[in-house]
Amino acid sequence: LTVTFEEAVFGAEKDIVVTRTGSCGECTGTGAKKGTRPERCAACNGRGQVTVQQGFFSLSRTCGRCRGTGEVIKEHCPACAGSGTVREKRPLKIKIPPGVDNETRLKLRGEGEAGRGSGPAGDLYVVVTVEDHPFFARHGQGLICEVPITFSQAALGSEIEVPTLAGRKKLSIPQGTPSAREFVLRGEGVTVINSHRRGNLVVRVVIDVPKKLTKRQKELLAEFQQTAEDSPSPASRSFFEKVKEIFG
Numbered sequence: 001l002t003v004t005f006e007e008a009v010f011g012a013e014k015d016i017v018v019t020r021t022g023s024c025g026e027c028t029g030t031g032a033k034k035g036t037r038p039e040r041c042a043a044c045n046g047r048g049q050v051t052v053q054q055g056f057f058s059l060s061r062t063c064g065r066c067r068g069t070g071e072v073i074k075e076h077c078p079a080c081a082g083s084g085t086v087r088e089k090r091p092l093k094i095k096i097p098p099g100v101d102n103e104t105r106l107k108l109r110g111e112g113e114a115g116r117g118s119g120p121a122g123d124l125y126v127v128v129t130v131e132d133h134p135f136f137a138r139h140g141q142g143l144i145c146e147v148p149i150t151f152s153q154a155a156l157g158s159e160i161e162v163p164t165l166a167g168r169k170k171l172s173i174p175q176g177t178p179s180a181r182e183f184v185l186r187g188e189g190v191t192v193i194n195s196h197r198r199g200n201l202v203v204r205v206v207i208d209v210p211k212k213l214t215k216r217q218k219e220l221l222a223e224f225q226q227t228a229e230d231s232p233s234p235a236s237r238s239f240f241e242k243v244k245e246i247f248g
């Protein structure tokens with residue numbers, strides 16, 4: 001059963017149709033024509049087994065006439081040809097609890113195949129497949145979202161808007177934030193199934209380098225580059241010092 005990302009996160013009710021082997025309603029699963037009942041097998045006297053004498057030994061074997069059931073049907077039920085079961089299409093409503101993930105198995109009690117004779121029906125298991133979301137990646141109950149920011153937002157610090165399950169939220173980016181820095185928004189992830197606990201949302205900011213610049217932007221960045229060379233950052237200084245050590 002495929003559900004959307006939102007249905008998996010918030011829960012939903014889905015209509016499905018299952019084809020299953022159900023108990024025949026016409027004969028209530030006995031296989032005998034309406035108004036009649038299966039009769040006791042005369043060959044085995046209803047025991048399902050017959051005893052054969054072989055010299056000094058007597059052997060028991062399954063009765064060939066009733067195939068071990070101990071009963072024979074004189075007149076077969078026309079609806080199920082005496083099998084007691086019919087194939088039926090059954091519409092079902094499935095409650096998807098909030099927090100289901102890929103491969104989650106939902107159990108629908110008593111909606112499986114009919115039992116033999118008039119025994120109870122088995123359970124039906126539905127395996128969930130969750131569709132991807134355009135910007136939330138799911139890891140269990142945790143969510144990861146990559147948000148592009150500009151170099152100047154990262155360098156100067158800024159307040160950005162990030163998407164959460166509850167809509168947009170403001171996030172403060174501190175001055176000097178490196179690319180791929182992760183910010184954890186506690187409790188903004190997916191509900192843990194059958195509980196009120198929630199996972200976290202991790203926002204990963206990625207510095208977006210512009211492909212096109214205006215003339216003015218180029219001038220400003222060239223000027224910035226000049227000052228950066230005059231006073232290199234500690235990381236850049238230690239890197240180029242190491243290069244110097246090795247290559248001379």
Ligand SMILES: [Zn+2]
Nearest residue numbers: 024027077080
């Ligand atoms: Zn029947």
Ligand SMILES: [Zn+2]
Nearest residue numbers: 041044063066
């Ligand atoms: Zn028999």
